[in-house]
Amino acid sequence: xxxxxxxFGAATLENxxxxxxxxxxxxxxxxxxIYCRIPRGYSEREVExxxxxxxxxxxxxxxxxxxxxxxxxSTVSTAVNRALVKAYFKDLRETSLELGFEPSPTxxxxxxxxxxxxxxxxxxxxxxxxQEWDLIKSVITxxxxxxxxFRIQExxxxxxxxxxxxxxxxxxxxxxxxxxxxxxxxxRERIEKAVxxxxxxxxxxxxxxxxxxxxxxxxxxxSEEKVRLKNHLEYFIxxxxxxxxxKRLNFIAQEIGREVNTIGSKANDSVIQRLVVQMKDELExxxxxxxxxV
Numbered sequence: 001x002x003x004x005x006x007x008f009g010a011a012t013l014e015n016x017x018x019x020x021x022x023x024x025x026x027x028x029x030x031x032x033x034i035y036c037r038i039p040r041g042y043s044e045r046e047v048e049x050x051x052x053x054x055x056x057x058x059x060x061x062x063x064x065x066x067x068x069x070x071x072x073x074s075t076v077s078t079a080v081n082r083a084l085v086k087a088y089f090k091d092l093r094e095t096s097l098e099l100g101f102e103p104s105p106t107x108x109x110x111x112x113x114x115x116x117x118x119x120x121x122x123x124x125x126x127x128x129x130x131q132e133w134d135l136i137k138s139v140i141t142x143x144x145x146x147x148x149x150f151r152i153q154e155x156x157x158x159x160x161x162x163x164x165x166x167x168x169x170x171x172x173x174x175x176x177x178x179x180x181x182x183x184x185x186x187x188r189e190r191i192e193k194a195v196x197x198x199x200x201x202x203x204x205x206x207x208x209x210x211x212x213x214x215x216x217x218x219x220x221x222x223s224e225e226k227v228r229l230k231n232h233l234e235y236f237i238x239x240x241x242x243x244x245x246x247k248r249l250n251f252i253a254q255e256i257g258r259e260v261n262t263i264g265s266k267a268n269d270s271v272i273q274r275l276v277v278q279m280k281d282e283l284e285x286x287x288x289x290x291x292x293x294v
Contacts, residue, residue, distance in 0.1 A: 009147030
């Protein structure tokens with residue numbers, strides 16, 4: 001089953017003390033890139049969160065946001081370190097005056113609260129910390145599950161598009177197979193005319209001519225390319241039924257493009273050339289979509 005790299009999942013859980021909300025967004029990217037935005041008090045858990053996201057989401061550009069709200073003010077374990085903030089405020093004001101300008105008190109207070117140790121944080125007991133982390137992990141798991149469901153649904157829509165594009169290429173291949181024999185009379189006429197002119201030349205080399213003719217016929221023949229192209233189209237559809245990834249599908253698309261290009265270069269027919277251009281158009285749509293598959 002295909003999974004798109006585009007996904008979104010959000011979940012919220014709460015207990016008697018806190019409410020936890022997690023949002024996960026993912027977009028297509030060649031590599032796996034994670035941007036985490038979590039409360040400062042949980043920075044030590046970031047590596048664990050990143051590892052979980054990597055295992056579950058595999059590829060894409062992922063944005064992870066976690067917000068924690070205290071439900072009971074009595075349980076809030078963070079308080080302003082007033083003495084230290086006052087000292088920061090006083091020092092910043094004196095520095096500003098020495099530099100010759102009157103600072104804004106609001107701006108000074110903002111800067112003071114951003115200084116180190118401006119807040120006192122009381123550590124939770126081991127049991128409370130464990131319960132809190134278990135709740136957070138549950139929310140993360142729910143959000144990841146919803147994001148993966150979103151990806152799977154997007155993957156199903158993309159699979160339908162893939163089948164449509166492959167069917168279009170297959171239909172164009174049928175038209176090429178119908179058109180290919182029609183080239184023969186025109187080519188035969190040109191060859192016969194050329195042979196009649198060359199044979200009258202006293203420097204005409206029959207052996208050399210036969211060699212050139214065999215080379216030309218082989219170069220003109222697109223039977224093998226048509227067979228290989230058909231096989232590649234069937235293989236692409238087969239891969240859609242398995243847990244294939246975007247890289248493999250892109251590789252098959254490149255093989256399809258190689259056969260299409262060869263048919264175009266060997267066709268020597270304007271009708272087939274136009275059909276090849278339409279094939280390339282469908283193939284570009286496939287390549288574009290494979291870039292968004294996990």
